[in-house]
Amino acid sequence: MNAHKMRLSDYAFNGVHEFLERVETARPVIERSRVVGPALPSFENVDAVIAELQPAEPVFCIEPSKLREAARRFSAFPGRALYAVKCNPHPLVLETLFNAGIADFDVASLEEVRLIDSLFGSAAGQFFNNPAKSRPAIRIASSTHGIRFYTADCEDEIEKILQEADTGSDLIIAVRLATKPADARYVLSTKFGAQPNEAVRLLKMIQQRGVKAGISFHVGSQCLSPVAFSAAIALAGKVADTAGVTLSVLNVGGGFPAPYPGDRVQGIESYFASIFHAKGGINLPAGCLLLCEPGRSLVAEAGTTIAQVVVRRGKSIYINDGVFGTLQELTHPKENRPVRLVRSHSRPAGVTAEFKVYGPTCDSNDVLGAPISLPGDVQEGDWIEFGMMGAYSLSMRTKFNGFHTDKLVMLGN
Numbered sequence: 001m002n003a004h005k006m007r008l009s010d011y012a013f014n015g016v017h018e019f020l021e022r023v024e025t026a027r028p029v030i031e032r033s034r035v036v037g038p039a040l041p042s043f044e045n046v047d048a049v050i051a052e053l054q055p056a057e058p059v060f061c062i063e064p065s066k067l068r069e070a071a072r073r074f075s076a077f078p079g080r081a082l083y084a085v086k087c088n089p090h091p092l093v094l095e096t097l098f099n100a101g102i103a104d105f106d107v108a109s110l111e112e113v114r115l116i117d118s119l120f121g122s123a124a125g126q127f128f129n130n131p132a133k134s135r136p137a138i139r140i141a142s143s144t145h146g147i148r149f150y151t152a153d154c155e156d157e158i159e160k161i162l163q164e165a166d167t168g169s170d171l172i173i174a175v176r177l178a179t180k181p182a183d184a185r186y187v188l189s190t191k192f193g194a195q196p197n198e199a200v201r202l203l204k205m206i207q208q209r210g211v212k213a214g215i216s217f218h219v220g221s222q223c224l225s226p227v228a229f230s231a232a233i234a235l236a237g238k239v240a241d242t243a244g245v246t247l248s249v250l251n252v253g254g255g256f257p258a259p260y261p262g263d264r265v266q267g268i269e270s271y272f273a274s275i276f277h278a279k280g281g282i283n284l285p286a287g288c289l290l291l292c293e294p295g296r297s298l299v300a301e302a303g304t305t306i307a308q309v310v311v312r313r314g315k316s317i318y319i320n321d322g323v324f325g326t327l328q329e330l331t332h333p334k335e336n337r338p339v340r341l342v343r344s345h346s347r348p349a350g351v352t353a354e355f356k357v358y359g360p361t362c363d364s365n366d367v368l369g370a371p372i373s374l375p376g377d378v379q380e381g382d383w384i385e386f387g388m389m390g391a392y393s394l395s396m397r398t399k400f401n402g403f404h405t406d407k408l409v410m411l412g413n
């Protein structure tokens with residue numbers, strides 16, 4: 001148990017808001033410019049990486065200034081923004097976000113809980129929002145790491161949390177509510193989420209057991225429509241009213257989109273405004289805490305993959321990173337990223353053409369879902385820069401076939 005950790009039961013308080021304010025004040029001052037672990041080699045830009053390293057292995061670049069910009073955008077969220085660690089758990093990413101003011105984290109596993117605790121201790125808030133957790137994970141998260149916020153979407157999971165977590169008036173369980181399909185690339189309400197009637201029953205059950213109740217949802221990842229958030233908030237309001245339960249937390253999840261080429265993404269303020277207005281239209285008690293837990297929109301723009309062309313065969317190219325590496329999301333035919341060719345030696349540029357792009361493994365699925373446009377003179381030894389690769393890239397890579405994208409550098413400072 002962390003020595004600095006506060007518990008609600010240690011205090012008389014008037015709602016979660018006051019509790020969180022007190023936690024804020026009690027957070028130990030930690031050195032905010034600290035860098036954990038060995039610093040990554042730093043380069044001015046991608047061209048400098050290629051010029052100096054002439055890399056024959058893929059290189060993944062992290063650009064902290066983009067993380068700081070994204071964190072600044074989220075300071076306008078009308079509540080509290082947690083970072084979804086799964087999206088990119090590299091310590092440089094976590095440290096940079098933390099130093100830029102994102103001091104709370106949505107964690108999915110004990111491994112992520114331990115990582116956040118090891119980096120920031122009690123200076124960080126942790127919210128264990130995976131709706132399917134093992135008993136030991138809940139037990140250790142509670143007793144060793146002092147986590148008081150959990151999410152569930154069925155009765156058994158709620159029972160499990162009540163049995164394994166330290167009870168007390170500071171325990172909060174949010175019911176994950178399934179939302180209607182929206183304009184999102186990745187739907188996140190099929191695997192998890194209680195239907196409204198079931199959510200009503202679960203909220204009542206939590207309240208009857210003397211525990212604070214909340215609602216969370218996820219409108220889907222890369223959700224383009226601000227209305228998806230307001231519709232889900234309206235649904236959450238109806239569910240809470242029907243249950244007659246006072247919400248301590250409303251967590252509007254992640255899903256805020258990254259501005260990938262071809263996606264009709266509005267400015268982040270449109271999504272925040274939609275949330276703010278919808279929140280005003282439902283009955284939320286004054287002390288109810290509004291949370292969001294973005295992953296992609298905080299980190300997407302801060303990552304770049306540099307891959308090298310290994311073989312060209314007509315209009316197909318075979319490169320040394322792929323969908324079992326950092327390019328996993330590009331299996332989806334609608335996923336586009338800014339792509340740039342860096343020639344291994346100078347020559348006249350060919351007319352732009354579409355190329356099918358294969359990764360390095362022997363698996364036929366190791367292919368990008370959409371062709372990419374490149375100058376027609378692309379050849380073996382050239383490099384391809386894939387921009388906006390910060391989300392679900394490093395965290396998804398494997399060592400399949402012995403290929404592993406493990407050369408990491410930093411761009412800028």
Ligand SMILES: Cc1ncc(COP(=O)(O)O)c(C=O)c1O
Nearest residue numbers: 084221222254255293294295296
């Ligand atoms: C519970 C939860 N919260 C937040 C996120 C982050 O979502 P996004 O990257 O779309 O913002 C995810 C992504 O899977 C999630 O499952």
